[in-house]
Amino acid sequence: MTATILPTPKDLGITPRDRRFGREAAAPRLWHGGRIEATAIYNALSTTFPAGEAFFVESVRAFRDGAPPKLAEEIKGFTTQEAIHSREHDAFNKRATKSGYDLSKLEAQVEKRLAVTRGKPPIVSLAATMALEHFTAILAHQLLAEPRHLEGADQETADLWRWHAFEEIEHKGVAYDTWLHATRTWPRRKRWKVKAKVMLYVTRNFVVDRTAGALDLMRQDGVRGLGAWSRLLWYLWVYPGMFRKIAGAWLKFFMPRFHPWNEDDRHLLRGYEASIGEVPQPARKVRRAL
16 A cells, blocks of 8 residues: 655644634625625635535545544644634625625525435545635735735735635645545546546636626626626736635646645735734634534
C-alpha cells in the first residue's frame, strides 16, 4: 500500500470560532453598498452554504476512519467549522428572506444538485467536496487579498464573509488530503482523470447556477434582461472581477502534483487576525458538527 503524502503545513491548526453575525440589527436589503448585482451574487452564493456545507461534512467524515491521526484531527476541526458556517449562512439567508427576497428557487436547485451526487458512491461525494472546497478557497483568497470585493458593504455582513473566508483558507487542504488518503491505492492517472472530470462538472454547475441565481434575485429588484446580464457580467468578470481573478488559481487544480497548500497564503490569515484583534468566544463548548 502506497503511503499518503500530505503537503498541508505541519504547524497549521484548524480552530473553530463560534461567532455570530447580524443578530442585533437587520442589514439593509441591498446590503452591498446599495448595489443590486453585488448583493445578488453574494446572496446567491449564501443560499448554497447551509445544505452544501452539511454535505461537505458528510462527505469528508465518511472517510475519517483509518485516516492518519493528524488528518483525523483536521477532519474534526473542518466539520466543526463547516457546521458553524452552515448555521451562520442559514441565519443570513433568513434575513435576506425577511427583507423580501424569495430564495426558494435557488435553494431547490442546490438540493437538486446534491441529490444527484448523493445517489453515487461516497468517493464521488468526496471528489465533489474536494473540487468545491478548491472553489471556496480561491474565492476566500480573493476576499481577503482584495478589500475592493466587499467595499461599501454593511459592516456586520462584510465581517461574516471575511470570517468565513478566513476559515475556508485555514481548512482548504482537508478535503483534498482526505481524497489523497482515500485514493492512495489508485494509479496516478486514474486519480487525475477522476478529479479533472469532477472539477469540470462542478465548475459548469457552479458558474451556471450562481449566475442564474443572481439574475433571479436581480429580477426581484426590478432589474432584468440585457441590463441585468451586463451589470452582473461586468461585476463578476471585469470589475472587481472576482471570477476573472480566480481563473488562474482554478487552472492550477489540473496541474501535476497540485495541492491547495502549494499556494501558501497564511499571510492572509495573519493579516485577518491582526485586523480583528481578540474576539470573545462564547463560554459554551463548540459542538463538533450538526
